Amino acid sequence: MPKGIPLLQDYLTESATRLPEKIALVSQGQRYTYSELGARSNALAHTLRAGGVARGDRVVIFADNTVEAVVSFWGALKADAVVVMVNPLTKTDKLEYLLNDCRATALVSDHHIGRVFVPAATKSSHLKMTIVSGTTERMPGLPGFLTWNEALEGDRTAPPPYRNIDVDLASIIYTSGSTGEPKGVMLTHRNMLTAATSISTYLENTEDDVVLGVLPLAFDYGLYQMIMSFRMGARLVLERSFAFPGQVLSLMAQEKVTGFPGVPTIFATIAGLKSLGQYDLSAIRYVTNTAAALPVKHILMLRELFPRARIFSMYGLTECKRCTYLPPKDIDRKPESVGIAIPNTELWLVDVDGNKLGPNQVGQLVIRGATVMKGYWEKPEATAKKLKPGPLPGEMVLYTGDYCRLDDEGYLYFVARMDDVIKSRGEKVPPKEVENALVNIPGVRESAVIGVPDELLGQAVKAFVVLDPGVVLSEKDLQKECQRRLESFMVPKFIEVVGELPKTTTGKIKKTDLR
Amino acid sequence: MRAKLRKFIETNFYVAEGEPLPDDASLLDRGVVDSTGVLELIVFLQDEFKIEVADEEMVPANLDSIANLETYVSRKLASAKG
Numbered sequence: 001m002p003k004g005i006p007l008l009q010d011y012l013t014e015s016a017t018r019l020p021e022k023i024a025l026v027s028q029g030q031r032y033t034y035s036e037l038g039a040r041s042n043a044l045a046h047t048l049r050a051g052g053v054a055r056g057d058r059v060v061i062f063a064d065n066t067v068e069a070v071v072s073f074w075g076a077l078k079a080d081a082v083v084v085m086v087n088p089l090t091k092t093d094k095l096e097y098l099l100n101d102c103r104a105t106a107l108v109s110d111h112h113i114g115r116v117f118v119p120a121a122t123k124s125s126h127l128k129m130t131i132v133s134g135t136t137e138r139m140p141g142l143p144g145f146l147t148w149n150e151a152l153e154g155d156r157t158a159p160p161p162y163r164n165i166d167v168d169l170a171s172i173i174y175t176s177g178s179t180g181e182p183k184g185v186m187l188t189h190r191n192m193l194t195a196a197t198s199i200s201t202y203l204e205n206t207e208d209d210v211v212l213g214v215l216p217l218a219f220d221y222g223l224y225q226m227i228m229s230f231r232m233g234a235r236l237v238l239e240r241s242f243a244f245p246g247q248v249l250s251l252m253a254q255e256k257v258t259g260f261p262g263v264p265t266i267f268a269t270i271a272g273l274k275s276l277g278q279y280d281l282s283a284i285r286y287v288t289n290t291a292a293a294l295p296v297k298h299i300l301m302l303r304e305l306f307p308r309a310r311i312f313s314m315y316g317l318t319e320c321k322r323c324t325y326l327p328p329k330d331i332d333r334k335p336e337s338v339g340i341a342i343p344n345t346e347l348w349l350v351d352v353d354g355n356k357l358g359p360n361q362v363g364q365l366v367i368r369g370a371t372v373m374k375g376y377w378e379k380p381e382a383t384a385k386k387l388k389p390g391p392l393p394g395e396m397v398l399y400t401g402d403y404c405r406l407d408d409e410g411y412l413y414f415v416a417r418m419d420d421v422i423k424s425r426g427e428k429v430p431p432k433e434v435e436n437a438l439v440n441i442p443g444v445r446e447s448a449v450i451g452v453p454d455e456l457l458g459q460a461v462k463a464f465v466v467l468d469p470g471v472v473l474s475e476k477d478l479q480k481e482c483q484r485r486l487e488s489f490m491v492p493k494f495i496e497v498v499g500e501l502p503k504t505t506t507g508k509i510k511k512t513d514l515r
Numbered sequence: 516m517r518a519k520l521r522k523f524i525e526t527n528f529y530v531a532e533g534e535p536l537p538d539d540a541s542l543l544d545r546g547v548v549d550s551t552g553v554l555e556l557i558v559f560l561q562d563e564f565k566i567e568v569a570d571e572e573m574v575p576a577n578l579d580s581i582a583n584l585e586t587y588v589s590r591k592l593a594s595a596k597g
Contacts, residue, residue, distance in 0.1 A: 088546070089546055089549065112541075112544045112545070113544075113546070115534060116546075240543070241543070241549065241550050242550045243543055243548070243549060243550040243552070243553040244553065244573050244574050244575055244578070244579075245570065245573060246570045246571045246572070246573045246574055247573070247574050247575070250571075265550070265551070269550070269554070273570045274569075274570060275569065275570035275571060276570075278570075278571070425550075425551065457551070476526060476527070480526075483528065488546070488549050488551075488552070489549075
């Protein structure tokens with residue numbers, strides 16, 4: 001490939017050339033250099049090609065935050081494939097839907113979640129390869145089965161020749177919409193390069209940064225921590241989750257982490273620890289937090305927890321990766337603002353007729369820039385609602401579906417979402433998906449799901465349920481049934497069994513009366 | 516105690532049917548608990564066994580399987596008595 005033509009995987013290739021012996025990744029007690037990750041991803045790319053993965057094919061990576069997930073991401077890109085990272089908490093039915101929806105030709109996963117992916121993979125009619133880490137034994141019934149070690153037997157010295165250009169897709173990130181059916185956000189190499197460059201610019205990331213990767217790689221906020229680290233030649237300290245906060249904090253102290261990206265749930269957990277002072281977190285240079293409307297309380301808490309760090313309050317959506325960030329210098333002056341457009345993008349607000357609005361008026365946020373997605377995978381109608389013509393011929397801008405206002409200085413304030421998606425633990429929960437799961441439980445007649453404010457979760461999912469006459473189901477019974485059907489973050493924290501739901505004259509459930 | 520721990524986990528979290536949860540299976544790996552689940556588990560331990568779970572004790576070696584939980588709670592109870 002001629003130098004200077006940028007594709008996303010060049011971040012790894014160039015860091016591996018420039019800093020071959022530098023530790024790029026710390027994961028589960030192991031340390032990996034850039035050259036090692038480069039070599040492994042080259043090998044995997046050859047294996048994917050040899051197994052029938054063609055340019056533009058989708059490769060699903062269904063994994064925790066592990067070295068295998070990291071290598072697979074870059075390996076799939078080096079094979080000219082489109083990477084689809086899927087949350088390891090996903091249940092079989094949804095995984096099956098995702099595999100079919102994007103017609104994945106390869107699946108990479110780990111043995112320990114075999115009970116989830118095996119039934120989905122064996123039913124898929126498109127899979128040509130299934131690569132499984134964490135086992136040396138054959139797993140019957142899986143198309144094109146290879147163990148992880150077998151998959152790394154390919155040529156490590158260089159990737160296969162590739163033909164992608166920067167307007168080709170690099171990734172599809174599935175996101176939940178209000179209708180409940182997951183939509184695949186299509187992102188090109190250019191989209192992702194632009195977002196990574198923009199964010200690293202305002203965070204002032206350098207090669208010396210040590211970034212904590214505790215958010216799932218399947219979550220774009222988590223994925224970009226890896227992409228940006230590798231872009232800079234920095235170091236990523238990857239953890240599977242924040243379930244054991246003491247363990248993560250020790251690791252952060254030990255590795256002298258400089259960048260701490262989190263979500264409100266994580267920061268609220270930390271604030272509740274009595275022993276926080278025991279951990280030397282003095283290397284932390286910046287903390288980032290993302291939410292639609294970050295409570296001022298959280299900002300103050302972060303200031304107190306990390307007095308020497310710069311606090312970045314940010315807001316965005318997968319469709320353009322990120323909309324805004326609040327420069328740390330403005331955090332005391334405008335703590336309620338979500339800030340200004342990220343570098344190399346611009347924003348404005350429109351009314352219902354699409355007319356641009358001035359300051360202090362509430363309207364829909366529109367984003368313009370090379371970060372804006374190509375659309376939703378094979379969902380032209382949903383795409384048409386979000387992507388509309390921009391100022392230049394042929395250009396598309398993103399209608400976010402979020403209501404905001406701008407102040408006189410051009411700082412943005414989040415007001416409300418147009419849809420009723422709940423944001424819990426940093427994840428999107430479409431009420432419709434939860435309501436459908438509830439109604440599918442035998443004995444449940446109808447249900448309505450809303451978000452209620454919650455200290456730890458941002459918003460907690462609350463369900464109101466009407467049972468069939470004579471049926472007795474407890475809150476716990478219903479939660480258990482939901483757990484069987486939904487990812488755990490979608491399971492209602494509160495369930496109230498009620499006699500009836502408030503309705504409009506046309507018979508629609510009036511959610512405003514439930515709040 | 517093992518039965519009490521198992522009962523709490525099986526009632527409050529989702530354990531896949533038809534696939535028994537061995538005492539030494541990682542609760543995190545199996546997707547039985549996640550980060551919020553761990554916090555719920557800690558509240559349960561504190562209420563049920565009247566023990567104080569220190570921050571530095573919130574590690575997989577203590578909390579990530581039924582067997583680890585039992586060992587940990589037994590140790591805490593023994594040290595509280597002694």
